Amino acid sequence: QIYSGPAVDARTSMFDSQESDMACFEFIYPISFILPDGSEITINDDGGWDEIDIWYEENKDSDEEPEIIYPFDVIFDDNEIKTINNEEDLKGLEDYCG
Secondary structure (H helix, E strand, O other), X not given: OOOOOOHHHXXXXXXXXXXXXXXXXXXXXXXXXXXXXXXXXXXXXHHHHHHHHHHHHHOOXXXXXXXXXXXXXXXXXXXXXXXXXXXHHHHHHHHHHO
């Protein structure tokens, strides 16, 4: 999949790939998002993604979307840790796993 949307779309596809049998990395929590109203959601474990999903359900008509806060870390299958510093790194992570 080619990255063409907001960071959370990449997050969704990465999280879906993580759920599959071919997971190539895990998030190192916490990971935070800034919401359009300026508030923040911090995800502390795999179950925390529900908060982002709820925001989307409640804000279907919003022109703005949550933005991931950089940097955050991931750990690969071989225990290598990589810091994701920006959108380019995020796209590279998705390409690597894709």
